[in-house]
Amino acid sequence: MARILIAEDAADVRDALERALVAAGHQVCARESGMAMLREVTRWKPELVVLDLGLPDLDGGLVLDMVRSMSEVPVVIASGRGHDKDVTRLLLAGADDYLVKPYSAAELDARIRAVLRRTQPEPPALLVVGGLRIDPVGRQATIDGRDLRLTRLEFELLSHLAERRDRTVPRAELTRRLRPHVPAGGRDTIDTHVYAVRRKLGESAARPAYLHTVRGVGYQLGAPPQVDGA
Structure with missing residues (x-):
């Protein structure tokens, strides 16, 4: 489900958590020290960190501060320190949840999933313009049920x-929108991609249905009147 980075110095606990979270469907990277974990934050780019406070090289509170200075990755503290002042201090310092040992792997997995639901952005909604349907997640586009078979640049444009x-x-x-997707040295113009999209929509510049040219300015996409009124 997600890339989980664990910082836990006790080998038996670390191995047990790794096995359990992998069995729950996560990708897991487990490290025994604060410095090793911090390297993985920048190298592996986890989607969530499980952080023990009693690490051999750095205090977990300091590690949390260092993570927060470099990343917005959600952090779940999993520690034997259960005093209210510790919990409050670390939540205020940027932890997203706090779990006190002993805890079960099932409870940790449930906390991880709850934090991810709160922190991960909602997927983009389906874009609908008349008979045109665009799925930003699946990167598919259809018109009246027909697959448009767009290139990457055409999909970004539409x-x-x-x-x-x-x-x-x-x-x-x-x-500006297309620039990151244009191959190095590419000379294709906006007009080239608009022309290709129009052909796949089954229209032309002279007889537009969806894609209209606004002379001297740019382009506008809208549903044909008969489609909106259907």
Whole structure:
């Protein structure tokens, strides 16, 4: 389900947690020290950190501060320190949850899933413009049920216009949106991609249905009137 980084100095506990979380569907990277864990935060980029406070090289509270200085990754403290002042201090310092030992692997997994639900962004919603359906997660687009078979650049162009349905999108804005996806040395222009998208939509610049040119400015995507009124 998620990439989980564990910092736990007790080998038996570390191994047991790793086995249990892998069995629960997670990818797990387990380390025995604070410094080793911090290296993995930048190298492996976990989706959540499980942090013990009693590490051999650095106090867990300091490790939490260091993690927060470099990343927004959610952190679940899993420690034998259960005093209210410790819990309060570390939650205020940026921990997302606090679990006191002893605890079960099932409880830890449940806490991890709850934190991820709170902290992970919602997936983009389906974009609908008349008979046009665009799925940003699955990166698929259909028109009246027909697969459009778009290239990566065409999909980015059409998605951006659909996100701004019925608004004129300047050419400069489209250029900025597509720039990260243009191969090095590529000379394709916005016009080239608009032309390709129009052909796949089954229309042309002279007879547009969805994709309209706003001369001297940019483009606008909107549903044909008969589609909206259906």
